[in-house]
Amino acid sequence: MIALSGVAKAFGSKRVLAGVDLSVARGESLVIIGGSGTGKSVTLKCVLGLIVPDAGRILVDGQDAVAARGRAREAMLDKFGMLFQGGALFDSMLVWENVAFRLLRGQNRLGRAEARETAIEKLKRVGLTAETADLFPAELSGGMQKRVGLARAIATTPEIIFFDEPTTGLDPIMADVINDLIREIVVEMGATAMTITHDMTSVRKIADRVAMLHEGVIQWAGPVGEIDTTENPYVHQFVNGLPDGPIAAVR
Amino acid sequence: MPAAIRLVQGFLASIGAAVLGLCQTTGSLTLFALDGVSHVLRPPWYPMEFARQLLRIGYFSLPVVGLTALFTGGALALQIYAGGARFNAESVVPSIVAIGMVRELGPVLGGLMVAGRVSASIAAELGTMRVTEQIDALWTLSTNPMKYLVAPRLLAATLAMPALAFVGDVIGIMGGFAVGVARLDFNPAVYIDTTWRFLETGDITSGLIKAAVFGFIIALMGCYQGYRSGRGAQGVGRATTNAVVSASILILASNYILTEALFPA
Known part of the structure; x- marks a missing residue:
């Protein structure tokens, strides 16, 4: 590979x-x-x-x-998906927009509602609640930021x-x-x-x-x-x- | 004897190193600019990013540019009145204020103020994104940062700056008018009439062309310095300073070149 x-x-x-x-x-x-x-x-x-x-x-x-x-x-x-050391989350975007970054752009982009749903599903997969979706990355602890980074890395499987x-x-x-x-x-x-x-x-x-x-x-x-x-x-x-x-x- | 030779060699080497460094920077800046412009022209585009930058660079710079123009216009009226009085030419105040603002001071002072505001903020933002690996993260999310971050900023600044300069021109002339009427006893109607009569379309368009170039320089230097920022808080700090200084100097230098080109003696 x-x-x-x-x-x-x-x-x-x-x-x-x-x-x-x-x-x-x-x-x-x-x-x-x-x-x-x-x-x-x-x-x-x-x-x-x-x-x-x-x-x-x-x-x-x-x-x-x-x-x-x-x-x-x-x-x-x-x-590829990549989890960065510091998370490297985009701090100008909400958590769900970070996770759905790739889903919202490119050839096979999804609508916002659909992308948001997928993002929340991925957030749940890494142990975060749906409420975190509408926070900014800066409002999360280090461990939670890592999880969001992980959710973003796996968002498009x-x-x-x-x-x-x-x-x-x-x-x-x-x-x-x-x-x-x-x-x-x-x-x-x-x-x-x-x-x-x-x-x-x-x-x-x-x-x-x-x-x-x-x-x-x-x-x-x-x-x-x-x-x-x-x-x-x-x-x-x-x-x-x-x-x-x-x-x-x-x- | 060898010691003397070594001294001369060291001296020449330091000159050489400075020249090489300058050539290298010029080269990499040119390549960066060409790459940025090529992404402005090629899809995919990011209209939301462009709109956000237009708002940030254009709309939020209005107070700074407006205040700069207002006070400059007022001061200009006083100066020209005092200078003109020496050969009984006080009546030229309105037309010289208008021409001076529109051709030179509106775009240049506006450009310098926006350089301080926008170049610095772009460099700090992109520099922080570089340091925290957000720019690398964009690559791994199949998004070219030159296209997503640099192109919208270049385009937004190039389009916003002429609009800002135009608003600055109007407010600057108003500042001159206010001082002219309130302090220098001009008749308001005569002041406005003189302003209009001597102002030509070429004066305005040349100022707006200058402003567009300055806008491009402002975004380019902010992006270039931020994108290539060194590590840590110190790296970002240096990128921010370099962005403002280099944008300001390039604005002043290109202003001279553009003035030569637009109004050949």
Whole structure:
């Protein structure tokens, strides 16, 4: 479904990705782990075309994601849903308008009443009441904003969903709720999911497969069941949160 | 000797870097402007966004532009009266106030005031959207932000600014009239008659053309700076300042060029 080969990206003299090879099968949930600033977000943004890689190929459903422009790119992006770290809700719009953003625009747009109904249905799916639909995003708590972001990401039942640090900034209980929701929704929609996180609870909850990104390359990739038994020193250090190992900890 | 050479090299390199930076900025601004204009011309359009921006940029700028024009017109009348009195030409006050407002001060001062208001708010809004990933989110929702955010603002400002300048012209002339009648003892009927007699259509249209260009510059600089805003509160703050400063300077520079083009000596 998604295949990256040799993807490299540098910002000025800072090399962030140095040849990432990664593939995600249809219906699979892949979680990318790695420390802060190791290029996890850059990887996702390269797939979405928000950042153009310096080298390498990215295929989505066999289509070249980097070369796609204009209409072809919009058609490709129609397959995607994305939950941003901070929610990235449009603060000039009501909650339901945020959720229905895509339903109100584009080729197969719905009428406002119909779009609103769908939006409320999606809000209920993520555990929010119909009353929240008419609030502004700024009136919601962080956890509720994440839920709205999730509802927006799944509003058009996309084939591929990206989650950028879905539990960052949430309390442990809310984080657990969001993890469960992500797992349920991905399974129920049969979607292909790619998540980036450094929260190990989240990894164990939502991953089928795990990939460890460090120093711009994938150091290890394997089934989630193997993260505790693998001999890979990077994964071992990261999963167990050890101060000593190949990953230098800056104090 | 090597130390001296290094000093000269460093000096030349810093000049070179500044020139390269200027070329780079000019290039990326030009590409941004062309991209923005191309989206104004190509569907899909977002009429609701356009209407919202027209209201925000045009309608809500009326008080600022109106007050600016009113006081400028009044001051202009006093100045020209005082200057004209030196060679017994007090009677030129109405026509010079009208021509000065319509050709120059209405569009330029109005443009500068709107630049302060609108460029800053566009840059802050788009900059915040950039920082909070809302612009990225638009992409992932299959919506091109150049089309959804930039194009409506460019079009709205380019159309609203001439209308604002026109209102400013009228209010400015009224300000001159009020001062002329109340302070300088002009006969109201004669004042209005003189204003009309010497004002030509070309004076008005040239001012409105200038205003349209200024409107485009105002939205362009706000969008460009906001869209490329750096991270955090500092990045947005810098984008806002840069937007106002660059819009103001570009308005003044283009005003000279447009005046040369519209009224060749």
